[in-house]
Amino acid sequence: MGGAVSAGEDNDDLIDNLKEAQYVRTERVEQAFRAIDRGDYYLDGYRDNAYKDLAWKHGNIHLSAPCIYSEVMEALKLQQGLSFLNLGSGTGYLSTMVGLIIGPFGVNHGIELHKDVVEYARERLDDFIKNSDSFDRFELCEPHFVVGNCLEISTDSHQYDRIYCGAGVQKDHENYMKILLKVGGILVMPIEDQLTQIIRTGQSSWESKNILAVSFAPLVQQNRTDGSKPKAVVLPPLTVRSLQDLARIYIRRTLRSLTGDDCATRCSTQRASQKRKRRRFRRRRRINTYVFVGNQLIPQPMDSEEDECIEEESKDEEREKEKDVEPAKPEEPQVNHLRMKILSLPLPESLKAYLLYHREK
Structure with missing residues (x-):
């Protein structure tokens, strides 16, 4: 599924295309997409396909098409402090x-069937925290991933404000998914080849809306021929942050505000959409006229004068447009102001490392 937008050369180009096609519609979703390079979630040797609007699968590792993820992010209507559950969390992309939007006081849990994929997701998250400058421009609610089947979640599990399921849900599992949702919460999942948004309006009332036609692999159901009862999957507990962790969050928030590197006030991750101008060429059409030579009718090709005029007008329009376009200025490299500020403080190196989350970059 995918291919709804043109292929991009890099992550920003991909987001430009998603915006132009109206898949990305809100500022907070655009910021999150620009902050995380989709290519970082591809295996080495496959990154050339990262900026195409196509799904990708290698073994158990899977990424949906960018247009799907953007529709999901928009439909979830994310806000700071919400709790989120990702059923089939995959690479963690x-x-x-989501963690960049719901912030450090939200809840961000994921359940994934394959252990190797959970390990891969944890590696990608660790790489993002240690090496991406975007980590310092946002306040992240770090995802916590567990291995298990999302159809075997413990019955005493807590409910969530927002839920996404990344696999096809059969009708007989729809109510199971709904029960995991808080009143007022939003669930987005594919049902019968339709990406569907479900809002829980009361204890036993829901509103549903189809968003997009999709094709997802169905949820995996465990076959237990021996009749044994499946072991319930326990989701991560809802924990309160330590005082030390809260201090780090507020110190970093204050320093970020002082350096003017706060994404809430500066759209530093956005860029003006400057699409490359594609020059359109018209082929001169050849038409046949017929003349009599003796007793024979002979075709004689000649150029269409009408097409020549259209071609000349098109060239004139292109020249006028090119006059109005200013030469592109080279992009200045982004500076990690928060990191520079922390490193300049007269603090012990161990405390600086703690404030930087022991980042390596």
Whole structure:
């Protein structure tokens, strides 16, 4: 599924295309997409396909098409402080983008069937925290991933404000998913080849809306021929942050505000959409006229004068447009102001490392 937008050369180009096609519609979703490079979630040797609007699968590792993720992010209507559950969390790409929006006081949990994929997701998250400058421009609610089947979640599990399921849900599992949702919460999942948004309006009332036609692999159901009862999957507990952790959050928030590197006030991750101008060429059409030579009718090709005029007008329009376009200025490299500020403080190196989350970059 995918291919709804043109292929991009890099992550920003991909987001420009998603915006132009109206898949990305809100500022906070655009910021999250620009902050995390989709290519970082591809295996080495496959990154050339990262900026195409196509799904990608290698073994158990899977990424949906960018147009799907953008529709999901918009439909979830994310806000700071919400709790989020990702059923079939995969590489953690979507969960990390969600974490940038719901912030450090939200809840961000994911459940994934395959252990190797959970390990891969944790590696990608660790790489983002240690090496991406975007980590210092946002306040992240770090995703916590567990291995298990999302159809076997413990019955005493807590409910969530927002839920996404990344696999096809059969009708007989729809109510199971709904029960995991808080009143007023939003659930987005594919049902019968339709990406569907479900809002829980009361204890036993829901509103549903189809968003997009999709094709997802169905949820995996465990076959237990021996009749044994499946072991319930326990989701991560809802924990209160330590005082030390809260201090780090507020110190970093204050320093970020002082350096003017706060994404809430500066759209530093956005860029003006400057699409490359594609020059359109018209082929001169050849038409046949017929003349009599003796008793024979002979075709004689000649150029269409009408097409020549159209071609000349098109060239004139292109020249006028090129006059109005200013030469592109080279992009200045982004500066990690928060990191520079922390490193300049007269503090012990161990405390600086703690404030930087022991980042390596």
